[in-house]
Amino acid sequence: MRAALATIYLLALASTLHAGIIHVEAEQWDLIGGGTVRVLERDIASAGRTVSYWEKPGVWLEYVVNIPRADSYLLSLGYALSWPDTVRRITVDGKPVGDVLLPTTGSWNDFAGRTLETLHIPPLTAGRHTIRFTNLDSRGLSLDWFSLHTADEFPFDRDLTETEHIALVKALFVSVVSSSKGPWRKGGVCVDFNVRPMRRMALGEYILTAPIASFKRTSTTQTEKLAVFSTHAAGRLTTYLTDGKTLWMIVVSRDEAAVDLPVPFLRGHRRLVTAVADGQRRINLTNAELSPAKAKHVVVGALHITAAPGLQVVPGTKRGDLTLGALRLDLQSWGKLRIGAARYSLRWGQDAPTAGLECDKNSCVIRETQRRFPTLARFYGEAMFNAHISPSGNVAISDLRTDRVVRVDYP
Numbered sequence: 001m002r003a004a005l006a007t008i009y010l011l012a013l014a015s016t017l018h019a020g021i022i023h024v025e026a027e028q029w030d031l032i033g034g035g036t037v038r039v040l041e042r043d044i045a046s047a048g049r050t051v052s053y054w055e056k057p058g059v060w061l062e063y064v065v066n067i068p069r070a071d072s073y074l075l076s077l078g079y080a081l082s083w084p085d086t087v088r089r090i091t092v093d094g095k096p097v098g099d100v101l102l103p104t105t106g107s108w109n110d111f112a113g114r115t116l117e118t119l120h121i122p123p124l125t126a127g128r129h130t131i132r133f134t135n136l137d138s139r140g141l142s143l144d145w146f147s148l149h150t151a152d153e154f155p156f157d158r159d160l161t162e163t164e165h166i167a168l169v170k171a172l173f174v175s176v177v178s179s180s181k182g183p184w185r186k187g188g189v190c191v192d193f194n195v196r197p198m199r200r201m202a203l204g205e206y207i208l209t210a211p212i213a214s215f216k217r218t219s220t221t222q223t224e225k226l227a228v229f230s231t232h233a234a235g236r237l238t239t240y241l242t243d244g245k246t247l248w249m250i251v252v253s254r255d256e257a258a259v260d261l262p263v264p265f266l267r268g269h270r271r272l273v274t275a276v277a278d279g280q281r282r283i284n285l286t287n288a289e290l291s292p293a294k295a296k297h298v299v300v301g302a303l304h305i306t307a308a309p310g311l312q313v314v315p316g317t318k319r320g321d322l323t324l325g326a327l328r329l330d331l332q333s334w335g336k337l338r339i340g341a342a343r344y345s346l347r348w349g350q351d352a353p354t355a356g357l358e359c360d361k362n363s364c365v366i367r368e369t370q371r372r373f374p375t376l377a378r379f380y381g382e383a384m385f386n387a388h389i390s391p392s393g394n395v396a397i398s399d400l401r402t403d404r405v406v407r408v409d410y411p
Helices: 002-014 162-172 374-380
Strands: 022-025 031-033 038-041 049-052 060-067 074-080 085-092 095-103 112-115 127-135 142-149 184-186 189-192 199-203 206-210 217-222 227-233 236-242 247-253 258-260 263-266 274-277 281-284 293-300 303-319 322-330 332-334 337-345 354-359 364-369 385-389 395-399 405-408
Touching: 022 060, 060 142, 112 274, 127 142, 184 227, 217 405, 227 405, 236 395, 247 385, 263 322, 274 303, 281 293, 281 303, 322 337, 332 354, 337 354, 337 364, 337 385
Parallel strands: 303 354
Antiparallel strands: 022 142, 031 060, 038 049, 049 142, 060 127, 074 112, 074 142, 085 095, 085 127, 184 189, 189 199, 199 206, 206 263, 217 227, 227 236, 236 247, 247 337, 258 322, 274 281, 274 293, 293 303, 303 322, 303 337, 332 337, 354 364, 364 385, 385 395, 395 405
16 A cells, blocks of 8 residues: 555656756755765655655755756745744755755655745756755754756746736636625635635635635624634535634535535745645645646645535646636535535644544534543644534534634525
């Protein structure tokens, strides 16, 4: 089974590589100094291995690469990082070219690719060159691989160009008159339907954007611990709720089998192009040749999305001049209704809350499922709510921290 997963991962990675890209596995260093690192066997890593236990400041790894032609190159890294961030100094041919802050990928199990666009590597001549990575802090890094490539060959988590940004707006967003008076905000979470010409949500450093749908009315309710925002459209009720750290979406519909979820970008319209489904399969969201994947848990950047009954991760489709992947929430049939829930969070762990959907003949309940050990509760927080859906589609949200119930009527 592990061998099969490793094969799938390598095929997904290989499909993103083009001729002329210089790809180096991290464990194939030529020189090491300042201390030691360890090479770990990891099925989900490229070539099945990764360099880890790289915590000591000053430890460096140096690689000799052969450049096939003179050109200007960018550097991309594949890595996993559970810490909030870490800093590595990049040296080319003995000359420092920049200190790079690498953000978390969520956990040591989540490998992600990142292009270091702000790193100014001088144009390289054809022939042999050295690349050195030096740890500047006391945080570890699980380095999987790195690549040198031209700007048009290997776009990992990069900024949208002006042309792409215009194409994104034209392809996905249309202006509507919203009944919402302004952004709905609690803590680090914001839902705003007045940002023309797009519907926008924010979670920490992540912007979630989606085609704006016409809706008849909106409603907003605050409890001591929760904020609840709902949109009422023909045949669909979408309820957003948050404690200021985690964003939930609950969808009740009459006839939709699946609904598109917001596409995540980093602030500044930075494009995230790689998703990891269920900690196993890497999916290039710009590659239309890969088949869609079903998953319960998807990681895009450091953003974790869980769903019930499940998600579809759809690789890139052409929308105007822009290729974008999509996340779709599957809806479960219950009587005359279809129901689903998705959870967006920057916090994750083996026992973190996930989306739970339990339906029987008389009731349907959406709740956070979690092992409530005291130490984990302090880190993740206790479960926020239970949402009870009636056969007519009305939603009753019980705030578990205050015992208050918020009721949202189905349109």
